Amino acid sequence: MTAGAIRISGRTWAAALLWGLAARFAVLMLVVLAVFILPRLLPGDPLGIMLSSDYTQNLSESELAELGARMGIAGSGAEQFGAWLGDLLRGNLGYSATHARPVATLLAECLPWTLLLILGAMPVYLVLAALAGIGAGRAAGGRFDRGLTGFVTILASIPPFVTAVLLMLGLAILWPVFPASGALPMLPSDQLVIRTGQIALHAILPVTALALHEFARFYYLARGEAAVLTHRPFVLNAVARGLPPCRLLAEYYGRNILPTFVARLSDSVSGLVSAVVIIEIVFSYPGIGGLIYGAILDRDYTLLQGATIAVAAGLLALNWLIDAAGTALAGRG
Amino acid sequence: MIRIRNLSLWQGDQAILRNISLEIACGETLGLIGPSGGGKTSLARMMLGIVPRMARWSGQIVVDGFDVLRAPARRLRSFRKHDAGMIVQALADSLNPHLTVGQHLHETGQDPHRVCLNFNIPVSLLPRLPRDLSGGEIQRVLTALALAKSPRLLLLDEPSAALDPANRDWARQRFAEGAGERAQLLISHDLELVRQLADRIAVMRAGELAGIGPAHVLDAPQHQCIHKFMAPATKPAFSLPSATPRQAETGGLVTSGICHMIGGQPLLRNISLQLPAGECLAVLGPSGSGKSTLAQILAGYITQPKGRIRWQDGSRPPRVALISQHPHRAMAAHFPVSEVLAEALRLAGDRPEAARIGPLLRDIGLPDTPEFRARRTADLSGGEAQRLVIARAIALHSDILVADEPTSALDPANRDQLLGLFNRLKRECDLALVLMTHDRLAAQAVADRIGYLKDGRLHPGWPND
Numbered sequence: 067m068t069a070g071a072i073r074i075s076g077r078t079w080a081a082a083l084l085w086g087l088a089a090r091f092a093v094l095m096l097v098v099l100a101v102f103i104l105p106r107l108l109p110g111d112p113l114g115i116m117l118s119s120d121y122t123q124n125l126s127e128s129e130l131a132e133l134g135a136r137m138g139i140a141g142s143g144a145e146q147f148g149a150w151l152g153d154l155l156r157g158n159l160g161y162s163a164t165h166a167r168p169v170a171t172l173l174a175e176c177l178p179w180t181l182l183l184i185l186g187a188m189p190v191y192l193v194l195a196a197l198a199g200i201g202a203g204r205a206a207g208g209r210f211d212r213g214l215t216g217f218v219t220i221l222a223s224i225p226p227f228v229t230a231v232l233l234m235l236g237l238a239i240l241w242p243v244f245p246a247s248g249a250l251p252m253l254p255s256d257q258l259v260i261r262t263g264q265i266a267l268h269a270i271l272p273v274t275a276l277a278l279h280e281f282a283r284f285y286y287l288a289r290g291e292a293a294v295l296t297h298r299p300f301v302l303n304a305v306a307r308g309l310p311p312c313r314l315l316a317e318y319y320g321r322n323i324l325p326t327f328v329a330r331l332s333d334s335v336s337g338l339v340s341a342v343v344i345i346e347i348v349f350s351y352p353g354i355g356g357l358i359y360g361a362i363l364d365r366d367y368t369l370l371q372g373a374t375i376a377v378a379a380g381l382l383a384l385n386w387l388i389d390a391a392g393t394a395l396a397g398r399g
Numbered sequence: 400m401i402r403i404r405n406l407s408l409w410q411g412d413q414a415i416l417r418n419i420s421l422e423i424a425c426g427e428t429l430g431l432i433g434p435s436g437g438g439k440t441s442l443a444r445m446m447l448g449i450v451p452r453m454a455r456w457s458g459q460i461v462v463d464g465f466d467v468l469r470a471p472a473r474r475l476r477s478f479r480k481h482d483a484g485m486i487v488q489a490l491a492d493s494l495n496p497h498l499t500v501g502q503h504l505h506e507t508g509q510d511p512h513r514v515c516l517n518f519n520i521p522v523s524l525l526p527r528l529p530r531d532l533s534g535g536e537i538q539r540v541l542t543a544l545a546l547a548k549s550p551r552l553l554l555l556d557e558p559s560a561a562l563d564p565a566n567r568d569w570a571r572q573r574f575a576e577g578a579g580e581r582a583q584l585l586i587s588h589d590l591e592l593v594r595q596l597a598d599r600i601a602v603m604r605a606g607e608l609a610g611i612g613p614a615h616v617l618d619a620p621q622h623q624c625i626h627k628f629m630a631p632a633t634k635p636a637f638s639l640p641s642a643t644p645r646q647a648e649t650g651g652l653v654t655s656g657i658c659h660m661i662g663g664q665p666l667l668r669n670i671s672l673q674l675p676a677g678e679c680l681a682v683l684g685p686s687g688s689g690k691s692t693l694a695q696i697l698a699g700y701i702t703q704p705k706g707r708i709r710w711q712d713g714s715r716p717p718r719v720a721l722i723s724q725h726p727h728r729a730m731a732a733h734f735p736v737s738e739v740l741a742e743a744l745r746l747a748g749d750r751p752e753a754a755r756i757g758p759l760l761r762d763i764g765l766p767d768t769p770e771f772r773a774r775r776t777a778d779l780s781g782g783e784a785q786r787l788v789i790a791r792a793i794a795l796h797s798d799i800l801v802a803d804e805p806t807s808a809l810d811p812a813n814r815d816q817l818l819g820l821f822n823r824l825k826r827e828c829d830l831a832l833v834l835m836t837h838d839r840l841a842a843q844a845v846a847d848r849i850g851y852l853k854d855g856r857l858h859p860g861w862p863n864d
Binding site: 205298304 | 444447449452453475477478480493495497498502528530541544545777
């Protein structure tokens with residue numbers, strides 16, 4: 067009701083933090099269980115998929131059994147789960163037979179590329195959406211607002227894989243200014259500067275597709291918040307004091323929109339990750355999305371389990387941190 | 400220096416200002432008085448070129464040859480930044496909730512520490528966010544922000560309502576100092592302040608200038624309108640003796656050991672108080688002494704890890720209502736007036752019929768018309784919003800009413816009506832009333848017990864200042 071009516075004392079805040087952590091740990095445990103059961107409901111198993119190609123046909127029974135044990139599919143379901151959970155608790159994510167490498171190594175190679183896309187897109191769409199949304203919301207109903215909101219509404223109704231395909235078609239195939247796939251050219255340069263340039267060039271299209279996907283969500287948010295802020299007394303007072311436009315934008319609108327942005331970010335990161343998976347597949351980007359997709363096709367249980375758990379743990383940790391920051395900001399009124 | 404010609408402002412079909420013409424010369428202070436909701440604040444905002452969106456206007460405002468309403472944005476901003484200053488009443492939300500006092504004062508382009516010394520702001524407030532400031536502290540920050548640039552045009556919109564007596568004197572001196580070099584418009588319900596500062600006085604009601612004349616009209620009001628505004632000479636209910644002392648107490652508020660910290664500093668230490676039902680405790684004290692915080696604790700908005708707040712006899716939990724110091728913040732901006740009251744009636748278990756809303760509005764001195772009932776709370780003036788919040792609290796039929804500066808935005812006539820209403824509620828409804836105020840007269844009129852906050856403790860009796 068009044069300013070600062072709800073104040074969060076240090077102790078209850080710490081308690082809420084711990085409680086949030088415990089809740090997220092419980093969710094992670096559910097993910098661990100689901101990620102073990104779900105792939106096994108798919109038709110076929112890793113061994114079967116491998117044997118469907120002809121050069122492994124002449125393996126003996128004992129060789130097949132040994133291979134199955136290495137893939138983690140020997141014994142009953144409960145035994146498999148026990149063995150896998152034991153490994154997991156020791157920090158061992160298992161061994162991928164398809165890639166013939168430990169899952170942890172594969173993840174370490176792919177995660178940076180996915181993070182590059184996410185961390186590249188995040189500032190782009192957050193800043194652009196805030197600027198555009200504030201501009202439109204300050205004069206809600208005006209010409210700028212009507213034009214931009216109409217455009218964003220169309221943008222918001224296009225699913226990310228379509229945007230990705232359209233971008234690729236337009237800027238990589240019909241007018242090939244950007245590379246269509248991969249994160250690096252066939253023969254990457256050895257020089258750091260050139261190599262960084264090549265990475266950036268390859269990342270532009272996927273990052274754009276990802277940013278466009280999230281832009282609409284945050285544009286609407288910023289526009290709505292700004293329309294309300296325009297009528298709040300402290301903004302009127304600041305206008306009456308003749309503050310420079312950039313200060314008004316950053317310190318008055320920006321700072322006051324931040325808590326809602328943070329709150330929305332915490333529930334939109336999971337959507338961001340599912341979008342990144344699709345975009346990586348479209349652009350054949352060597353990130354974790356392509357890895358998971360391949361693992362599903364190959365019925366590579368260990369890799370699928372390891373990758374999903376790594377993504378889920380990362381998401382939950384991020385979600386926890388963002389929520390904590392959001393609670394701290396919201397207390398300011 | 401300022402010339403306003405035939406200024407009118409409409410919002411939808413409603414005329415907010417009608418055909419206003421007035422002039423303020425350099426070195427002159429014009430006092431603008433009138434009942435709340437009359438368009439005084441809208442006029443002051445228009446003088447800075449701030450026109451509400453979706454509103455139509457006509458007329459002209461010229462400041463030193465500069466046409467405020469038709470100026471390009473860049474020139475207008477420079478005018479607001481360098482030439483004009485406006486001090487508004489410190490309602491919540493007057494300052495950016497995400498900037499500290501220091502960051503606000505930095506906007507003046509001067510050293511925040513020096514501004515603090517100049518404007519009677521303790522340096523310890525610099526790192527605080529507005530949520531940890533009292534009404535009086537916010538008011539002084541607003542004053543500093545407007546006065547630090549030495550404006551040629553100073554608009555004062557209830558500049559002292561949130562201040563305690565000592566700071567009010569200080570503020571009055573600041574407004575008098577240098578008044579010779581600037582044009583001042585003073586909007587206030589505090590007729591004493593208007594009398595001391597204004598050279599001429601204008602009365603405004605319902606968007607029209609009802610009269611304008613030299614300051615001594617206040618001493619012998621001729622105009623019927625001024626007369627009416629200046630509170631009836633006889634004060635009904637105001638001077639009524641409080642109820643006969645109760646023999647069998649029906650209950651009461653008992654608290655012990657209330658403590659509160661702000662930024663590691665204790666604000667309230669170990670506060671204990673007792674208040675029987677049907678009595679009023681007035682809590683006074685300088686600004687920043689913790690009155691609003693105590694009000695929020697008593698109303699249960701801030702949890703108390705150690706202290707205890709009990710309702711004696713204990714057979715049922717008491718119903719507590721808080722009248723917030725910041726009425727606009729305390730109501731949903733999109734609610735119509737009738738919905739605000741209907742919601743409170745539903746909460747109290749009554750049926751929210753129109754017939755029940757009418758008496759609530761009339762008791763508090765608000766117009767009971769269909770147009771007023773349909774108005775959004777965001778469009779109410781400061782005084783109207785304050786009275787609506789009070790009416791809402793009364794509709795709850797609470798056992799304890801905690802009123803935080805309920806009279807700060809009211810004109811004298813409304814204030815007397817409110818105090819009379821408080822006295823009646825105490826008598827008839829056995830209400831335990833806790834009144835946080837700077838207003839000694841109000842305290843005198845309704846309080847059975849007086850206390851003041853100093854250094855975090857509640858002392859009995861009047862503060863000696």
